[in-house]
Amino acid sequence: MTDFPKIETQRLVLREVTTEDATALLSIHGDPDLMKWFGSDPLPDQQAAEKLVATFVDWQRTGTGTRWGVQLKGHPSLIGTCGLFRWDQRWKRCTTGYELAQNFHGQGLMREALTAMLHWGFREMNLNRVEAQIHPQNTPSLKLADALGFQREGLLREAGYWGGRHHDLLQYALLLRDYVAT
Numbered sequence: 001m002t003d004f005p006k007i008e009t010q011r012l013v014l015r016e017v018t019t020e021d022a023t024a025l026l027s028i029h030g031d032p033d034l035m036k037w038f039g040s041d042p043l044p045d046q047q048a049a050e051k052l053v054a055t056f057v058d059w060q061r062t063g064t065g066t067r068w069g070v071q072l073k074g075h076p077s078l079i080g081t082c083g084l085f086r087w088d089q090r091w092k093r094c095t096t097g098y099e100l101a102q103n104f105h106g107q108g109l110m111r112e113a114l115t116a117m118l119h120w121g122f123r124e125m126n127l128n129r130v131e132a133q134i135h136p137q138n139t140p141s142l143k144l145a146d147a148l149g150f151q152r153e154g155l156l157r158e159a160g161y162w163g164g165r166h167h168d169l170l171q172y173a174l175l176l177r178d179y180v181a182t
C-alpha cells in the first residue's frame with residue numbers, strides 16, 4: 001500500500017494519522033476510563049502518543065494494515081481512530097480495532113466509520129475475514145460488533161494483558177459471505 005486511502009462518509013472523514021494528531025490522540029488514548037477495556041494501558045505522555053502515530057504510519061509503510069484518523073466534518077481535530085491490521089494477505093484476513101473520544105459516543109459515529117472501513121477492506125484488501133477480540137465487559141464494543149454482523153466464536157482465555165493482569169477476550173469475526181448477505 002502506498003497512497004493513503006482516504007474515505008468520506010456522510011458525517012466523517014477517515015484520513016491518515018500524522019504527528020500533528022499526537023495531542024488529540026493523547027487526549028483519547030490517555031483517558032483511563034475510555035481505555036479500561038481497550039486492550040492496552042492509557043498513554044502516559046505526548047512522546048508515547050507520537051510513538052503510536054509512528055506505529056500507525058509504519059503499518060501503512062510495511063503493508064501490514066491501515067489506521068484511519070476519524071474526523072467529524074467541521075470539527076478541527078481527530079475524534080478517534082479505526083483500523084485494519086495484522087493483515088495476512090495469504091489467508092485474506094485481518095484484525096480490527098477502534099476507539100472514539102467519550103464526548104462523541106452514542107451517535108452512531110463509529111458504526112458509520114466501521115461500515116465504510118469494512119466495505120473498503122473487503123473490496124480493496126480482498127479480505128475474507130475480519131477479526132475482533134473484545135473484552136466481555138466492553139458492552140458498547142460488543143453491541144457495535146453485533147450491529148455490524150460480527151459473529152461470536154468463542155472465548156480466548158487470558159489472551160490479553162494490560163492493567164497489570166491477564167484478560168479473557170471474546171473472539172468475534174465477520175466473514176465476507178456474512179457481510180455480503182447483510
Ligand SMILES: CC(C)(COP(=O)(O)OP(=O)(O)OC[C@H]1O[C@@H](n2cnc3c(N)ncnc32)[C@H](O)[C@@H]1OP(=O)(O)O)[C@@H](O)C(=O)NCCC(=O)NCCS
Nearest residue numbers: 034038098099100105106107108109110111134140141144
Ligand atoms: C466502542 C465504541 C467506539 C462504541 O462507541 P458508540 O458511540 O457507543 O458506538 P456506535 O457508533 O455504534 O453508536 C451506538 C449508539 O449510537 C446510536 N446511533 C446509531 N446510529 C445513529 C445515528 N445515525 N444517529 C444517532 N445515533 C445513532 C445507537 O442507537 C447506539 O446507541 P445505544 O448504544 O444507546 O444503543 C466506544 O465505546 C469506545 O471508543 N470505547 C473505548 C475503546 C474501545 O473499547 N474500543 C474497542 C476495543 S475492542
